[in-house]
Amino acid sequence: MEIYRAHVLCCSGTDCTASGSTQIFERFEQLIKEKGLEKEVKVISTGCFGLCKDGPIVVVYPDGTCYSHVKPEDVDEIVSEHLAKGRPVQRLIRNKETEQEAAGKTLEDNEFYRHQKRIALRNCGIIDPENIDEYLAMDGYKALEKALTKMTREEVIDEVLRSGLRGRGGGGFPTGLKWKFTYNSQADQKYVACNADEGDPGAFMDRSVLEGDPHSVLEAMAIAGYAIGASEGYIYVRAEYPIAVKRLEIAIAQAHDYGLLGKNIFGTGFDFDIKIRLGAGAFVCGEETALMRSIEGKRGEPIPRPPFPAVKGLFAKPTMLNNVETYANVAQIILKGADWFSAMGTERSKGTKVFALGGKINNTGLVEVPMGTPLRTIVYDIGGGIPNGKKFKAVQTGGPSGGCLPTELLDTPVDYDNLVEAGSMMGSGGMIIMDEDNCMVDIARFFLEFTVDESCGKCTPCRVGTRRMLEILNRIVEGKGTMEDLDKLEELAAGIKSTALCGLGQSAPNPVLSTLKYFRNEYVAHIVDHVCPAHHCRALLQYIIETSKCRGCTACMKVCPAGAIEGEVRKPHYIDPSKCIKCGACMETCVFKAIQRK
């Protein structure tokens, strides 16, 4: 096949032919021959471009310049200027604006993407995750090649250390340090492990990486294996992620096929293999010591540290566990260097972080932004603000281990340390937005209910303490709390935080503590005034018919499932509070807006 530098496409559709495209085609052929360009430029007669009203149409590739209303005498200029000198003939270019309009804006033009910087998600939504060739095409496995053939193990660790990468699974521990500790441990066998348990409600970045770019994790695990001296890796992924599991299996098989996993990788004598272990979806199994017990086939319960996994982990051997998103950054760091990575972010949090935006926000989805991006940018510029013209109330970060941050903290640059200082934490990057209709006491109750359910029960503070806290919160949302309850909550929280065995219990009180700190007035309103300011807590709600507005149409009576509405036709109705189940159906039905919720 001959390779041409440029192609000229002349439309030979009915309309363009009628307006003279045949002469244009012939003129191009003739002039190109005259100028001796026939080996460089190919003229093709094509089907209809669908731009008939602007015909005859001529399109020049590779740049894709589209000329409209071309006349045979224009061809000389196109050949001498555009094809010979590379300068498109501006006066003939088809109106760019209409073209832009037709194609709609591209994804990249979108406000949602403009503030983003995609490193961990670089290939998600672009490559076919089930085709290793497409990963390779995006410089895949080049970092592994570089590490194995051009870098010592120490150099690899140093690069990760200097990049400032910190664990994306929640704790934010410096990744390079963890690698170094495991490297320093002496043993006949070491392991690399990947935490893909992703138990935080609302977080799905790890799933997205595994579903969209599984090789990025495999490549990083192999690099880690080389660096710390391990020949085996485990990925612990929850069984609720069947697509992720399937794509991981395909990816592992393909990497084996190409010799990128297995024995003697790149002929360097380095062996590395990866196995998948399925988790049954217990939140506590995301905790590193419980996760390792679960991989071993034991009950997923945490054990006290030290010894840390870097010394004694999986099967009692030194083990290096990182989160999916942490790994997804590694190949880029090795390829582009620590300095490139550490140029992004804040003083102590480098690179980017993926957040899962959910709750009361217009653009729910996954976003990746440089560390230090203000919450406001994430919520308003990227997230598109709050739907239905409602007011922002709080953003919850860090899932059940995190906290709720109020409007006053919207300008906080998001990084590990700022979030902790504000009383929340990064966690795995779930970000749930709340508006004026969310009751903050009930939100705290919701998260605590989750930890009570998910507590493994091994240690008393977590098993019993969180349950006592939940009982208090249940009382408060029912309007039966006392002001002393608030002190009790704080006392219990302090006790649990300092004595629970693992991170689950230690962080469980956070949602309560942060809402007590920033939204104490809502607690007080429930307790003292017996009202829920957000009109959310059912026990405290009251539906009332305003007699002056009620026309007695009986619509609400018909729709009330509890038979709680009484009254005669054309006379004001009345809601019996003892029968009302507070479903709100009457309020939705009333066309006179006579029913109020208080």
Add this chain to the structure above:
Amino acid sequence: MKSIAELEAIRQRTLLRMNLNGEDPNGDIRVVVGMATCGIAAGARPVMQGFIEEINRRGLSHVTVGQTGCIGMCRLEPMVDVYVPGSGKVTYVHMTPEKVARVVAEHIVNGRPVAEFTIGAAEENKSSDR
């Protein structure tokens, strides 16, 4: 087992085939469907099937249908990117099997993107959606 040189050859070959910026005017047109959990949950499978059937029916041998992961705008799924050599990528959102025939006829066959299904149009109508 592939050598380093063989891997490099695969990289170059695949990059040309993927034609992400449309630089190869002779490449295939690629239809890429978002097939992560969010896409599939929103109905990406029948959309993908629809493209395959429509393209087979019309015998369009220069068009391939592929899949990809999540681009992050889960609320707009099912999303479909159409890469036309020489003119780059157009992103369609909220795709349905019913919309497929028009995209194939107007965009893939006749080179005219269906503006009203694109992400640009969806973003402009955002306020009226709600």
